[in-house]
Amino acid sequence: GQNIDQPTEMTATEGAIVQINCTYQTSGFNGLFWYQQHAGEAPTFLSYNVLDGLEEKGRFSSFLSRSKGYSYLLLKELQMKDSASYLCAPMDSNYQLIWGAGTKLIIKP
């Protein structure tokens, strides 16, 4: 079967760094997306990885290891507005995104 495993909730301090891990199992693989979703809003795109390694984009970075079925999202210099759910979504061989429940990130002052 296909499944996503992310922590349900994480807490971090403003200004700090947090890493959100994701392991996945899919039927085929066509890359992995990270989305941010604030409460009551639709998801917004953060990153896409299809090759192994680290992709850096401002305060956010995303890492992928295809052989391990593992990805992480790294958030630096945390701000209060980063409080949201972070969704790891691999794309399977049919180009369908597989969604988990996401990781709720709580930022404290």
Place this chain on the structure above:
Amino acid sequence: GAVVSQHPSWVICKSGTSVKIECRSLDFQATTMFWYRQFPKQSLMLMATSNEGSKATYEQGVEKDKFLINHASLTLSTLTVTSAHPEDSSFYICSVHGLAGDTGELFFGEGSRLTVL
């Protein structure tokens, strides 16, 4: 990237009535749109794939007669929740894939929150 707009953002209706939600691709001709549903604290669940000019493809367990999808043009898809009941109360989100040559990321509409009394 594509800009996707949904309407209405919020809707409250009485049990037994029907509700129509519109999804527009404002700057991109989308032959395919996706409809998702999300219950509180749960993952996005793909309901159906809307295909322009043909019948939608529904995911297993989604009643096609209850959730009517019409994709009459390249920029508009509509989802009609027929005879809505309180258990249909949810967050409904549409999306389109990016342009060819992009990463294939999904661009989401703002979402429509349905509350059935």
